[in-house]
Amino acid sequence: MSSSWKNAKFDVVTMRWLAFVLAVSAATICCAADAPAGKPDEQAAATSEKEAARPRSPAAASEKGGKPSAAEIEKQKALQNPYPNDLGSGEIDALVKGYPKDFQEGYKLVNARCAQCHLPQRPLHSRFLEPYVGDEKVKDAAQRKKLKDAKIAEWKKSNPELFEDLTVWQAEGNIWERYVKRMMSKPGCKMTKDEARKIWLFLVYDSNQRKIGKSADSWKAHRKKLVEDFKKQYPERYEELEKQKDL
Numbered sequence: 001m002s003s004s005w006k007n008a009k010f011d012v013v014t015m016r017w018l019a020f021v022l023a024v025s026a027a028t029i030c031c032a033a034d035a036p037a038g039k040p041d042e043q044a045a046a047t048s049e050k051e052a053a054r055p056r057s058p059a060a061a062s063e064k065g066g067k068p069s070a071a072e073i074e075k076q077k078a079l080q081n082p083y084p085n086d087l088g089s090g091e092i093d094a095l096v097k098g099y100p101k102d103f104q105e106g107y108k109l110v111n112a113r114c115a116q117c118h119l120p121q122r123p124l125h126s127r128f129l130e131p132y133v134g135d136e137k138v139k140d141a142a143q144r145k146k147l148k149d150a151k152i153a154e155w156k157k158s159n160p161e162l163f164e165d166l167t168v169w170q171a172e173g174n175i176w177e178r179y180v181k182r183m184m185s186k187p188g189c190k191m192t193k194d195e196a197r198k199i200w201l202f203l204v205y206d207s208n209q210r211k212i213g214k215s216a217d218s219w220k221a222h223r224k225k226l227v228e229d230f231k232k233q234y235p236e237r238y239e240e241l242e243k244q245k246d247l
């Protein structure tokens with residue numbers, strides 16, 4: 001009997017010891033898994049920063065096991081197919097500061113919304129030219145179209161050079177309206193109707209400030225240089241766009 005008491009006492013000691021060892025090793029494993037280095041908060045912040053810096057490409061999405069979304073495909077398409085416009089400098093801030101307040105708002109929106117899939121340079125250094133007819137005051141679409149068509153007809157007589165080289169100027173009565181709508185209908189485009197209208201107003205006004213009149217010669221030189229540089233940097237894409245008359 002005494003031996004069983006002894007054994008019982010031994011068992012209690014052993015059990016306590018085992019429990020202690022288990023508890024210590026469990027704690028060690030847990031801590032090691034939670035925080036290998038640094039504070040847990042710092043770790044979390046570092047990870048989310050890395051996530052934010054990682055380009056959100058279709059490849060990255062597929063690595064995670066998901067299919068790239070339609071929006072990601074659209075962005076990839078925009079980035080993989082460059083235009084001469086993309087080589088332009090984004091520095092037109094100083095000029096835009098002199099524009100009426102309403103148009104300055106549109107400029108800010110170009111930099112926010114149109115930069116979602118490609119550089120804001122793509123619209124800012126585009127050859128597109130739509131006549132400005134005090135658009136913000138002309139509410140009636142039919143009336144606006146009439147005024148713009150008349151302006152195009154007038155330019156054809158007074159400034160035939162605007163219609164001679166499509167890589168410098170592509171002048172049409174509603175070209176910015178069409179393109180803003182086209183971009184707006186692309187998958188994943190985050191732009192409200194009101195924002196699109198402000199962007200359109202800016203692009204029309206701006207193209208009449210920087211591309212014609214006193215600025216016509218410098219604009220022509222600027223576009224020629226963009227297309228020339230583009231041809232050197234992207235010879236194949238240049239050929240492709242030239243064939244499509246989309247330089």
Ligand code: HEC
Pocket residue numbers: 074075077078081083110113114115116117118122123126179180182183184186187188189190196199246247
């Ligand atoms: C959802 C992605 C997306 C957004 C947002 C977007 N674009 Fe685009 N953009 C594209 C793609 C893709 C192309 C390539 C040509 C095409 O598909 O029309 C392009 C091409 C262009 C071109 C070149 C067209 C040419 O033939 O010379 C212009 C100009 C342009 N975008 C203007 C804009 C403007 C202005 C905005 C903002 C109102 C905008 N984009 C917003 C995806 C986008």
